[in-house]
Structures are given as C-alpha cells and as structure tokens.
Amino acid sequence: MGKNLNFLVVDDFATMRKVLRNLLKQSGHENVVEAEDGVSALQIIKTQKIDFIISDWHMPNMTGLELLKSIRADKEVSDTPFLMITAETVPDSIISALKAGVSSYIVKPFTAEVLSEKIAKIMEKMG
Amino acid sequence: MDQKFIDAFLEGTIDVIKTMAFIETKPGKPYMKNDNAAVGDVSGIIGLTGAVIGSLALSFSEACILRIVSNMLGEEMTTLNHDIEDAVGEITNMASGGGRKILANGGLNIAAAIPTVVLGRNHSIQHVLGGPSIIIPCSTEDGPFVVDICLVERSK
Numbered sequence: 001m002g003k004n005l006n007f008l009v010v011d012d013f014a015t016m017r018k019v020l021r022n023l024l025k026q027s028g029h030e031n032v033v034e035a036e037d038g039v040s041a042l043q044i045i046k047t048q049k050i051d052f053i054i055s056d057w058h059m060p061n062m063t064g065l066e067l068l069k070s071i072r073a074d075k076e077v078s079d080t081p082f083l084m085i086t087a088e089t090v091p092d093s094i095i096s097a098l099k100a101g102v103s104s105y106i107v108k109p110f111t112a113e114v115l116s117e118k119i120a121k122i123m124e125k126m127g
Numbered sequence: 128m129d130q131k132f133i134d135a136f137l138e139g140t141i142d143v144i145k146t147m148a149f150i151e152t153k154p155g156k157p158y159m160k161n162d163n164a165a166v167g168d169v170s171g172i173i174g175l176t177g178a179v180i181g182s183l184a185l186s187f188s189e190a191c192i193l194r195i196v197s198n199m200l201g202e203e204m205t206t207l208n209h210d211i212e213d214a215v216g217e218i219t220n221m222a223s224g225g226g227r228k229i230l231a232n233g234g235l236n237i238a239a240a241i242p243t244v245v246l247g248r249n250h251s252i253q254h255v256l257g258g259p260s261i262i263i264p265c266s267t268e269d270g271p272f273v274v275d276i277c278l279v280e281r282s283k
Contacts (some may be wrong), residue, residue, distance in 0.1 A: 013213050014213060015196075015199075015200070015213030015214045015217060016217055018210070019200060019214075022199070022201035026201075087220055087221055087223075107224075109143045109146040109147045109221050109225070111146055111147075
C-alpha cells in the first residue's frame with residue numbers, strides 16, 4: 001500500500017537517515033529524500049512533492065516540533081502526514097506534538113515492521 | 128549501585144542491538160573497573176541527571192560494531208569511520224532511553240545529555256563521577272562489547 005509515496009526523512013545524524021532509508025526500503029518504500037535539519041526540510045517541501053515526513057525530535061536549528069508547526073501552518077502542505085521519532089516518551093512532549101498536529105510518533109528503537117505499520121495506519125486514517 | 132540501574136541499562140542496550148541490528152547479546156558477570164581505560168575500540172558515553180547523577184558508556188570491539196552498523200544500514204561496513212561514530216552515538220542514546228524508560232516506570236525520572244563518541248584503540252572513558260564503574264561484559268556472534276555504568280542515586 002502506498003509504495004510510491006515520496007518520503008522526506010529529517011535527522012541531523014547522517015547515519016540515522018541511512019538507517020531510516022534502509023528500514024523504509026525493507027518496507028518497500030524506495031522514494032526517499034533526506035534533510036539534515038528542519039530548515040533544509042522546509043526548503044525541500046516547497047520545491048518537491050513530498051507525501052510523508054518522518055522527523056527526529058531533537059535537532060539543532062529547528063526541532064522536529066518546530067518543523068511540524070511550520071508545516072501545519074503552511075496551507076499548501078499542512079495536510080502532509082508527519083511521523084515524529086523520539087528516544088523517549090515524556091508525556092508533556094507527546095501532548096505538545098499531538099496538539100501541534102503530529103500524525104503519530106514512534107519510539108526508538110523500532111523495526112521495519114513497526115515503522116511500516118505506523119505508516120500504514122496513518123495513511124489509512126487519511127483515507 | 129542498585130541492581131535496578133544495571134538491569135535497566137543492560138536491558139535497554141540489549142533491546143536496541145536486537146531491534147536495530149537483529150543481533151542477540153549474551154551478558155556475562157559484572158565486575159568493577161577502577162581505571163579510565165576503555166575496554167573496546169569505540170565507545171559512546173552519555174551523561175545522566177535527575178534522579179541519578181552519573182553516566183552510561185557502551186564500548187564495542189571493532190568487529191562487533193562493524194557488524195552491528197552493517198546490519199543497521201543494510202550495507203557492509205569495513206572500517207571505523209564517521210558512520211560508525213554516528214551510529215555509536217545513536218545506539219548509546221537509544222540504550223540510555225530504553226533504560227530510562229524502565230526506571231521511569233519505577234518512579235525514577237532521569238534525563239540524558241547528548242552522547243559523546245571516542246574512537247580508537249587504547250582510548251579512555253571519563254565518567255561524570257570519575258569512577259569506579261560497573262562493567263557488564265556482553266558477547267555477540269561477531270565480538271564483544273561492554274555496558275559501563277557509573278552513577279549514584281540522588282538522596283530524596
């Protein structure tokens with residue numbers, strides 16, 4: 001389902017972007033663009049067709065939460081599915097992300113199967 | 128050091144390596160380390176605060192971390208390079224997160240700093256408290272690594 005989705009992966013660690021690309025590939029998703037921070041991600045979103053965003057939470061310059069808020073505030077891309085990656089489950093942080101309109105979150109570490117399920121559930125909700 | 132800290136961070140580490148790299152870990156008998164010499168060839172260290180003060184370090188043999196990162200990336204890694212450094216930092220971060228989540232379920236809220244990675248044989252690990260630390264030696268099919276913990280619980 002949705003194997004032609006164009007993914008944008010945002011993480012300040014190049015290796016984690018590679019790991020995510022590998023996990024997406026295992027799930028059959030080959031179209032992946034990378035951004036090293038939220039600022040780069042916003043530039044990519046304005047110029048390329050992005051169907052799904054996966055972003056780390058803690059990043060310099062612009063956090064994943066700030067990126068999410070920027071996207072939700074831009075009418076042209078505000079409906080883009082957004083999956084937040086986090087290493088911890090601090091309730092206040094999760095609530096902030098949900099209030100800001102995150103589609104879902106996923107806690108590291110996770111398998112390709114878990115990632116695939118999250119993506120599928122989000123896309124199913126969108127209809 | 129209370130056993131619960133050893134159990135939590137060991138479980139967090141084993142879970143990360145199994146989930147992200149599909150590698151089984153066999154923990155051995157813990158022992159005390161009284162110096163700063165790292166056991167492995169590349170180490171990640173992360174400071175901990177909140178209900179405890181101290182640090183967690185993971186120290187990997189070259190063969191072990193090359194296999195772990197190769198499995199994580201889906202490509203064969205043959206040298207200790209920047210990708211390996213990045214990965215060790217991320218593994219340490221995730222292991223810390225996993226351990227802290229277990230401890231949080233028991234009412235202990237612990238925050239972590241950004242991990243530091245040191246690469247190269249004969250490097251040293253400087254724990255926040257200086258030492259000594261508890262080492263849990265771990266074996267995998269491709270080589271050993273250790274979980275190295277040095278922390279104290281803050282008085283309530």
